[in-house]
Amino acid sequence: MMKKKFIPLFILLFYMLNINSQEFTHPGLLHSESSLKRIRELVRNEIQPAYGSFNIMRGMPEGKVDYCIKGPFETISRAGRYGYTKDPCERDFNAAYYNAILWIVTGKEPHADKAMEIIRAYASTLKKIEGPDDPLCAGLQGFMLVNAAEIMRYTYTADKYTNGWDAKDTPKVESMFRDVFQPILTTFYNTKPYTNGNWGIAVTKAQMAFGVFLNDKKLYEDAIEFFLKGHDNGTLPNYVAESGQIQESGRDQQHAMLGLGCLSEIAEIAWTQGRDLYSALDNRLMKGYEYLAKSNLGYEVPFFTWKDITGKYSNWTTLGEEGMGRFRSLFEIAYNHYVERKGLEMPYTQIVLGMIRPEGPGFTCDNPGFGSLLFYLGKDLNERKVPGQINEDLSQLEGWAFANCSYKQVDNLMSFVSSGVNMQKKRISYQAGNYPYIAVKAPKIPTSANKDWLQLSYSVASAPEFWKLDSDKAKKIGKDIYVFKITDYLSNNGTHFTERPTNITLILNFGNIGNEPVIVEWIRSFEKLEDI
Structure with missing residues (x-):
């Protein structure tokens, strides 16, 4: 006769208490210990574009150690009676995150103390998140704060x-996320679908992050299950089609970018925890990024009228024009995974990054931003630059600013199209004494363009002077390379161009060309004519 087996009570209780726990990597949200070390080394070695992104972050008011906290508030909301808390609360949560990152990068304790001040203030005060749009408030704002808390913890x-995270901080901060933020997310999951997809994605990235921070396996796994299979617009298969079209592509571009950025943040947390969601559905997220980049660059893309889960957002018959071409800081995170980690190609996303690097802040709390610092895995972009030599690849447009210009496809080539194309790039190191020949490969210059479309400028005696180079006097190599010798030109004040190293502004000003396309591939300087 078999004897009954008895499980000791303390073992049973231990099992019940820990059934939802899991061994998580910490820190383990957007940043692991190794990735934080990588970020620190990027800045220490002034690797571009990471160093440029770092400089933007530390210049932000929210990145200062003397940032004055705007809250804390007992109740936060995005609109309605407590809508006045939206902007100050978002600034506070961004400040906590920026200072947490800057603590890691610089090692300066005042940054850490500022992050701790904000985290502790809200953990001791915040009691309620109120609607309307409370899932977005809990999801987007909560995500920024929990990332800061994970780093500091x-x-x-x-x-x-002395001022570090102690035993009293853990229950207070955990209670804030579990008892104030998480119930809003749970209610959203338990409600019949009623929103565009960016809502569900924002909710999911926050619940996933809370799951890691709270060491709660169920929260974490439920978030992943929703990401892959949930009945909502805010899931990977229901938000990004096989073609790459996004559920909100017909609405406007800013919401499509918001949703796609949040999906990549979900995938990055999973990657930190050892799971690959980036590759889900045959790299569906990558297809979404390429579609978004391609369409916003002006290329034609396939479009179908989307039949969404709710039935409320099924009437968009064309791409939404609002926000078209206004790229947010959320492209580095996906590009660096698919291209740098996995060796795949994202040609249209690469063009976008060439235009917006280094990435700056995200829009409010929608996405973290600063991807060129936080997620960059590529080579130092300074490596290919010789000191004092101009080497500008205009297929990438790194650092160029546009006065009047759109960058679109014309006859299968990316072209500058506007009634008045005027663009410039500042702080280019140039030594005319060593590299006096400036060559421009320009396959298409309209006959109506200004003759002096290439200009250089720097300050002389604190006043800017301009050297306008006449294209009619340029030496032509082949059909499309114009060569100018800078020492042959005088400025608007009759000054010879200095032969010493100096920081210049490079200007392309084609004037009123009646929307004819302009194609410029590169601008480079050379020591001798025969080097071109």
């Missing part, structure tokens, strides 16, 4: 630092 501890 594991890198600035009381055993090493």
Whole structure:
């Protein structure tokens, strides 16, 4: 006769208490210990474009150690009676995150103390998140704050630092996320679908992050299950079609970018925890990015009228024009995974990054931004530059600013199209004494363009002077390379161009060309004519 087996009560209780726990990597949201170390090394070695992104972050008011906290608030909301809390709360949560990152990068404790001040203030005060749009408030704003808390909890501890994270902080901060933020997300999941997809995606990235921070396996796994199979517009298969079209592509571009950025943040957290969601559905997320980049660059893309889960958003018959071509800072995260980690190609996203690098802040709390610092895995973009030599690849447009210009496809080539194309790039190091010949490969210049469309400028005695180079006097190599010798030209004040190293502004000003396309591939300087 078999004897009954008895499980000791304390073992049973232990099992019940830990059934939802899981061994998570910490820090383990957008940033692991190794990725934080990589970010620090990028800045220490002034690797571009990461260093440029870092400089933008530390210049932000929210990145300062003397940032004045706007809250805390007992109730936060995005609109309605407590709508006045939206902007100050978003600034506070961004400040907590920026200072957490800057603490890691610089090692300066005042940054850590500022992040801790904000986290502790809200953990001791915040009691409620109120609608309307409370799922977005909990999802987007909560995501920024929990990323800051995750970094500080594991890198600035009381055993090493006087003001570090201590035993009293853990239950207070955990209670804030579990008891104030998470119930809003749970209610959203338990409600019949009623929103565009960016809502469900924002909710999912926050719940996934809370799951890691709280060491709660169920929260984490439920978020992944929703990401892959949920009955809502805010899931990977229901938000990004096989063609790459996005559920909100017909609405406007800013919401499509918001949703896609949040999907990539979900995938990055999973990657940190050892799971690959980037590759889900045959790299569906990558297809979404390429579609978004291609369509916003002006290329034609396939479009179908989307039949969404709710039935409310099924009447968009064309791409939404609002926000077209206004790229947000959320492209580095996906590009660096698919191209740098996995060796795949994202040609249209690469063009976008050439236009917007280094990435700056995200829009409010929608996405973290600063991807050129936080997620960059490529080579130092300074490596290919010789000091004092101009080497500008206009297929990438790194650092160029546009006064009047759109960048679109014309006859299968990316072209500058506007009634008045005027663009410039500042702070280019140039030494005319070593590299006096400036060559421009320009396959298409309209006959109506200004003759002096290439200009150089720098300040002399604190006043800017301009050297306008006459294209009619340029030496032509082949059909499309114009060569100018800078030492042959005088400025508007009759000054010879200096032969010493100086920072210049490079200007392309084609004037009123009646929307004819302009194609310029590169601008380079050379020591000798025969080097071209």
